[in-house]
Amino acid sequence: MTLRKTILAGVLAAAAATPLAAQEPVKIGMITTLSGPAGYLGQDIRDGFQLAIDAEDGKLGGVPVELMVEDDSLKPGNGRQIADRYLNNEGVKLFTGIVFSNVAGATVPDIVDAGAFYISPNAAPSNFAGKECNENYFVVSWQNDSLHESAGQNATNLGYKTAFVLAPNYQAGKDAISGFKRFFKGDIVGEVYTRLDQTDFAAEMAQIRDAAPDVVFQFHPGGLGIAFLRQYQQAGLLETVPMVVAEPSMDAVILNAVGDAAKGVNVSSHWNTDFENSANEGFVAAWKEAYDRPLTYYASQGYDAARAIAAALKATGGSVDDADAFRNAMREAAFESVRGDFAFGPNQHPVQDWFSLKVVDGEDGKPALKTVGTVFEDHGDVYAAECSL
């Protein structure tokens, strides 16, 4: 199998080695989720990525690029079709953009098996971080579990002894709960798996009240999270049971929609708008200038993905065809991340710091996320040990 893959990759690389005109822009294929309730995730990744290109007037690392975007509608089959079309008809060698792990699971193997690169700005399922890691697969965001490990550690740091955990009944939801449990030192007094299409959580609220835990951990990204938090407040639980969440359950859009119901919630994240480094300050200012909507961490990951690609393109002089050279340049991660320190671990997933944030009153009177402390330093993921790169 490996031999066949290698030969296939070699043939494809040879076929692609035919020289292109020097000024031809580097094509970047972005497959992302733009429609449906989770459409804003892909929209922000795309716009954050575009922001980095616009900052260089259509270039990344001094190399002209052409960003091609298509909507996968959160359907794994669509993602795969788009990837095939980009690979075969457009000759794209550089891919990014996928929001959801299930789409990534169906699409990424095709891309890397064809000898192209995939730079993830978001989804990073555990299998691709461990045994199935690939030298052409880079993750700029985080490994999925890290989000929730940071929440577990955060809950431990805050001194909570008993926790009630909830997540939707699908792979990422189960990963979230196991990630939380890995670093939470107290007892789990309740564990509930909700439906992925569920928007009414009244039954779960009643169970939480009955269990009376020290803290609630929940993972409900996007619209689910808005509904969950609002019902949490309406049930009167917000005043009595504190909540710990990871970033996906409290991004800027959710925060904006939930409003005061979010005040006091503990969040853990790898990035926040208030980070004081020049890359971040520039990014936040550029976003406010360009877009009239909340700045989410998805946008920051799109931006960082673009800047990581920019650094590699700069090092290779704009060539992606020499896969080894491009890969080595990517591994350097020679860019200033908006989150501060950033490096790739042995499985080409990030090794980075995690921070605890709290929802407080912002300067404009609306609730805002404020960085209050550090949860992890130079945190990688547990799957790196299984990866033999």
Added chain:
Amino acid sequence: MTLFLEQVLNGLQLGVMLFLMAAGLTLIFGIMGIINLAHGSIYMIGAYAGTYVAMETGVYYAGIPAALAAAALTGAAMEFLVVRRLYKRDHLDQVLATFALILISNQVITLIFGRQPLFVGLPSALSGSVELLPGLFYPSYRLAIIAVGLLVALGLYLVINRTRIGMLVRAGSTNRDMVRALGVDIRMLYTIVFGLGALLAGLAGYMAGPILAVQVGMGEQILITTFVVVVIGGVGSIRGAFFASLIIGVFDTMLRAYLPGFLRQIMAGSEADALGAGLSSMGIYLLMALVLLVRPKGLFPAHS
């Protein structure tokens, strides 16, 4: 015990929301023979229109007429422009056309309002909780939903059983061709029924706004459950839709609340959670299969 009562209330609340959706759907299906997949889109449009007006004016109640008007107008327009051409076609054509309406309305809403969910606060009079029994606190907004739903059910009962238009509706759902043969303006009746169904869907959408997220695609989430209600209740039967809604609402809530805990007593924790979550999401469909086995036309068939 208070936990149990609270879960029953939660089930009732889910049930009346389903009823508001199912009443329209069952009438449209039963009387006009149309499978209207776009019913969920009307729910979404009602929610967006009402929430937008409530956000602009800052008054929750100002959103109600806006939601009702937008939903009824959309419904009437849908009937006039698209659905009217489908009465004589088979169900596959209807499904295709109304599915297209879902896609179109989702995209139009995205173009107008963007992809980010809208937010409307609770009216201040209903934002707290009420202590129904000692120790049993229940959000007053959810109580209000239950009350509105039951009132609508009563109103529908009176309209359908006590008025001339209701008589025509009943007649239409029992024998469409006979009603037409007796010289009733069936087109008018169709538009009225469609508009009424849309109105109820819009009301449901707007009331759901402060609890759920007002977002693109919110209609599809409730639509499938609504179809289950319609099938269990018996196609075309409002009475069936009412009882089936409450049964499904309570049954679904109870499964979610108690099944994992029950299973945990007889097997290992993680397996029980996985199985419990899986079974409770299947529960209403299993119930539907059972009902259809025993009563193939639903609990209260209109064409008996």
